[in-house]
Amino acid sequence: MNVRFAERSTLRAVRAYRDTESSNAEGSPPITFDLSSNELALPPLPSVLAGIEKGFPQLARYPDPTARDLTAEIARHLCVSAEELAVGPGSAGVLQQLLLALCGKGDEVVYAWPGFDAYPLLVAISGAISVHAPLTVSGGHDLDEIRTRVSARTKVVILCSPHNPTGVTIDHGELHSFLNSLPDHVVTVLDEAYVEFDRGSDPAGTPVLLREHSNTVVLRTFSKAYGLAGLRVGYAAGPRQVMAAVRKAAIPFGVTRFAERAAILSLRSEVELLERLAAVAAAREELTAGLRELRLPVLSSRANFVWLPLAWAAESFARAAATAGIKVRAYPGHGARISVGEAEAHRTLLTALDRRDHGDAF
Structure with a gap:
């Protein structure tokens, strides 16, 4: 039975929020760390x-x-x-x-x-x-x-x-x-x-x-x-x-x-919050420094993530991270965003990027 309805015209050109994302594709490495959604790596206060x-x-x-x-x-x-x-x-x-x-x-x-x-x-x-x-x-x-x-x-x-x-x-x-x-x-x-x-x-x-x-x-x-x-x-x-x-x-x-x-x-928990923000800022600067040591372009960030203006290489960068079990967010044609996460996640990502053939372009 065919159901006819009038979908709002402005919705036809957009998708449901992140419905194109999938869990790991068949044969791909499992995701160990999700650094794609800017979630805090720490629990609530x-x-x-x-x-x-x-x-x-x-x-x-x-x-x-x-x-x-x-x-x-x-x-x-x-x-x-x-x-x-x-x-x-x-x-x-x-x-x-x-x-x-x-x-x-x-x-x-x-x-x-x-x-x-x-x-x-x-x-x-x-x-x-x-x-x-x-x-x-x-x-x-x-x-x-x-x-x-x-x-x-x-x-x-x-x-x-x-x-x-x-x-x-x-x-x-x-x-x-x-x-x-x-x-x-x-x-x-x-x-x-x-x-x-x-x-x-x-x-x-x-x-x-x-x-x-x-x-x-x-x-x-x-x-x-x-x-x-x-x-x-x-x-x-x-x-x-x-x-x-x-x-x-x-x-x-x-x-x-x-x-x-x-x-x-x-x-009401300002003191606890300030301690947390200091820890996030320190982790953000360490991640930024690590990426720059690999000669990757990274903007100075005031948030809990960092941005790499990689243009059309953003998707290949995201795939390289995924092979190490790290999920980042690619913006095709613009760049890639990495959320500040656990120290182990940063080490895993930086190690995987460092091991790549330096002739490979992102």
């Missing part, structure tokens, strides 16, 4: 693990649909009001809520490419059209080029800092100038999923930025630095009117009781 165990008896109960306690905790953390916040299942979930609330058929969303590979799908789900702008040769946002792509049809501009997949941040002064140049009908989303790893500088997404630029939304997550990727919890901060619309687009009970409790405890 000890105080967080201890705290969420107390919630097991409440598994039969729905969570608070408004995540009221977490919203209040984030409000204190950012020095904003609860009305300026929206909480959801990961920053990707909150971004989807925002796009659904603001965009529709014929609208456009502008962002740099390569970028977070969920952006095209999330834009398509909203009915809008993705408009890509190339990165600079140094892996950063070309804000002038992005600005040229903003039109009367543009509803949202997404900026990611530190950028995924390059790890490059946006200069604060250039960011303010860019935001001032945008027309009033455009909302800018500053995706700061990796901001905690940018040590040594104040993040751009502070209350000052939100006060000075009324059409700006800051997006953050507990998946990365806090090690809660499996619990799916993130949030956005921005204008009250926009956040009210974002909350309306939320899936009911999208933030579980465990996720809410873990996120609250994470925000």
Whole structure:
């Protein structure tokens, strides 16, 4: 029996998120270390693990649909009001809520490419059209080029800092100038999923930025630095009117009781977090140095991953890593991204790359 339906036109050109990925192909070596998803190699903070165990008896109960306690905790953390916040299942979930609330058929969303590979799908789900702008040769946002792509049809501009997949941040002064140049009908989303790893500088997404630029939304997550990727919890901060619309687009009970409790405890565990961030930064610099010793191009990163601008050699590099049991992410035509992982994973990868025939090009 043939079933006819009208699929949203913007979805026809995109695939389900990572549906083309497969487990190991027949005959290929097993994957020992997955360095492809920017997951933290460490477990959640000890105080967080201890705290969420107390919630097991409440598994039969729905969570608070408004995540009221977490919203209040984030409000204190950012020095904003609860009305300026929206909480959801990961920053990707909150971004989807925002796009659904603001965009529709014929609208456009502008962002740099390569970028977070969920952006095209999330834009398509909203009915809008993705408009890509190339990165600079140094892996950063070309804000002038992005600005040229903003039109009367543009509803949202997404900026990611530190950028995924390059790890490059946006200069604060250039960011303010860019935001001032945008027309009033455009909302800018500053995706700061990796901001905690940018040590040594104040993040751009502070209350000052939100006060000075009324059409700006800051997006953050507990998946990365806090090690809660499996619990799916993130949030956005921005204008009250926009956040009210974002909350309306939320899936009911999208933030579980465990996720809410873990996120609250994470925000209260700053000392533990700082120790963790120092360890990740040290491992990132060691991995960068090891790759450079092999004469591989590596950008300086402010995130928990490193980027190799290998252009069309990215796929062969990923295959070389896979032969050693290491999964990395290739962006064909652009480069390869390696998540910061365990010391053993780094040693295994560097050893395998060093053993390759140096006449082989990546």
